[in-house]
Amino acid sequence: MPRTAHPNDGSSPSPTDQQAATYDRLVPMLEAAHREMTELSKKKQDGIVNALKIKMLNRLLSELSKVIEKDPSHAFVDMLDEETLPQNSDAVLVLSQWHAALQQYKRRHHRYDSSIRKDRWFTVENP
Template sequence: MSYNNKTNLPTKEFVSKFEMFAPMLDSALLEMREFSKKKQDGILNPLKVRVLNRLLVDIKDLLSSDHSITYLDLLDDELLPQNSDAVLILGQFKAAMEQFKAKYYGYDNGIYRWRTVERP
């Protein structure tokens, strides 16, 4: 993650990546919830695990300096997870991202905006 050591704020580059990953995670979580409604104990295929983990790895890298990182696990690509397991893991990632955004995004002088290194 790109932080300024003095202010501990994210950079504009970080925010750009964050805003790219957030809707992708939302979409993945929505799809997995639908699969889970149909069959909770259904097993993910290797392609789904690989696609989801690619996104989760990038999000983990992005949030690497945040305390929530300790609780973010990837999907097991050897013991393929059930749909409900994937929903749980994706939900934890979503919560971590929402928590991070709540720290650095808010109402300021009549507008909602990110507080960044460039615009504290």
């Protein structure tokens, strides 16, 4: 049985197996951080995010940046500013943009493969 056609529309090169593994490992952490920041923002929207949280979030975003660096959505995501320390609501906005960009990336490269009857990453090593 032939494999499903590659889902990539040509706008983003296929990820490597390592990038797909990084995505799968780190996106749940990003989602958890986004939920936490959203809850914090509901309580105190204009509160300032402390430097430790910014450092931790940027470490996560830096690794995810390597996954989507050749994707068109990469131009629309930013790191959190460690010098000016954003407000909670600003951090939520930044994390929301990352979440949306990563979801689009997965939609381009993670699809159903009829030969194995499950969803999988379509990678450089496993097109």
